[in-house]
Amino acid sequence: DSGVTQTPKHLITATGQRVTLRCSPRSGDLSVYWYQQSLDQGLQFLIQYYNGEERAKGNILERFSAQQFPDLHSELNLSSLELGDSALYFCASSPQDRIYNEQFFGPGTRLTVL
């Protein structure tokens, strides 16, 4: 158990809908990272927040957004969902802001868009 929690574990929704994924980092970690894992795209870094501020951006679509709250939990919002958004979404956390430090991954949220 990494200490990172993600909810929900599974999410099934329809095209065009909007969903919110939630992540709680390990106690004391200030950075939260979001990743998407799909069969065709592999594991892709989406975005990083550090102590409430956006710190790095990867291959995140404009339909997706994230934020980190004062209690350090983070939410990833996915809107206007398409079939291709079906994937595993992971969040990870680390103590520092540098992306090259070891990250601790949550169990993931499996999103299915029908």
Place this chain on the structure above:
Amino acid sequence: SQQGEEDPQALSIQEGENATMNCSYKTSINNLQWYRQNSGRGLVHLILIRSNEREKHSGRLRVTLDTSKKSSSLLITASRAADTASYFCASSLYNNYGQNFVFGPGTRLSVLP
């Protein structure tokens, strides 16, 4: 794409044998990390090697890094059935323009009892 490549894509060996996985990347890096993922679950950090290091050991794991060839290898010695998983390398770059973290496509390792 900044994504690197790993080979082989899949590897099947007998318990007790050694497993070697290779990773290539495309840009200069700060460090390279290896992660393990059991089917459909979260990734677990295995080892980190900095750009100024050439070799690192951790238990049955040995990682090498050749920055001139932009490649790394992960060796698992005396493999066990419990080592069956997918293994990913991840290269990280941090400079004045920002930072990025790129995973390779992974090697699926099967260790047969």
